[in-house]
Amino acid sequence: DIVMTQSPDSLAVSLGERATINCKSSQSILHSSSNKNLLSWFQQKPGQPPRVLIYWASTRESGVPDRFSGSGSGTDFTLTINNLQAEDVAVYYCHQYYSTPRWTFGQGTKVEIK
Amino acid sequence: EVQLVQSGAEVKKPGESLRISCKASGYRFSSYWIGWVRQMPGKGLEWMGIIYPGDSDTKYSPSFQGQVTISADKSTSTAYLRWSSLTASDTAMYFCAVAGSKGVDYWGQGTRVTVSS
Numbered sequence: 001d002i003v004m005t006q007s008p009d010s011l012a013v014s015l016g017e018r019a020t021i022n023c024k025s026s027q028s029i030l031h032s033s034s035n036k037n038l039l040s041w042f043q044q045k046p047g048q049p050p051r052v053l054i055y056w057a058s059t060r061e062s063g064v065p066d067r068f069s070g071s072g073s074g075t076d077f078t079l080t081i082n083n084l085q086a087e088d089v090a091v092y093y094c095h096q097y098y099s100t101p102r103w104t105f106g107q108g109t110k111v112e113i114k
Numbered sequence: 115e116v117q118l119v120q121s122g123a124e125v126k127k128p129g130e131s132l133r134i135s136c137k138a139s140g141y142r143f144s145s146y147w148i149g150w151v152r153q154m155p156g157k158g159l160e161w162m163g164i165i166y167p168g169d170s171d172t173k174y175s176p177s178f179q180g181q182v183t184i185s186a187d188k189s190t191s192t193a194y195l196r197w198s199s200l201t202a203s204d205t206a207m208y209f210c211a212v213a214g215s216k217g218v219d220y221w222g223q224g225t226r227v228t229v230s231s
Binding site for chain 1: 138145149151160161164173175176213216217218219221222223
């Protein structure tokens with residue numbers, strides 16, 4: 001199975017600053033025929049199901065603020081939150097669906113306000 | 115509008131059986147993989163398994179193979195997750211989720227399962 005490893009496990013960022021979360025897959029998740037990286041990022045707040053923020057590694061979901069962005073290809077990916085807001089406090093997960101139907105998730109990164 | 119409505123919270127005793135459900139609407143149920151994800155208290159997301167309702171093809175994570183049974187009823191557009199004998203370590207929130215072009219395109223609201231003597 002593809003293993004997804006996030007770093008860091010948690011980070012504290014001041015309001016208005018940038019948060020950067022990394023995700024590394026144990027093998028490439030670039031789908032050759034579509035040239036798309038089959039990786040998404042989710043945000044989860046307490047008591048809620050996860051919410052998709054980014055898919056295909058860098059495509060922002062409709063309605064997601066543009067301060068959220070995704071980048072990377074192959075095995076290394078990054079979620080960047082610019083101008084961090086109080087409502088961005090949450091746990092963030094990366095998710096590979098290259099091996100669908102066998103999904104794997106990163107272990108999660110908790111983002112807090114410094 | 116796609117909706118996944120999960121059954122309500124459950125409190126069970128060790129050794130009891132349980133089946134929770136996820137009723138789908140707003141899309142062609144038979145044509146999309148629908149999976150189950152566990153989240154233990156304070157922990158991350160774990161993929162348990164997934165089913166393709168069209169032909170009932172089912173895949174399990176090695177961690178959950180033999181521990182749970184996933185099924186689907188096309189006539190009611192409902193997916194199920196079943197335990198034959200619960201243990202305290204099954205205490206968790208369980209989400210159903212539909213696969214799509216974004217990986218997981220839709221999530222259910224979650225079903226909390228508590229197993230305690």
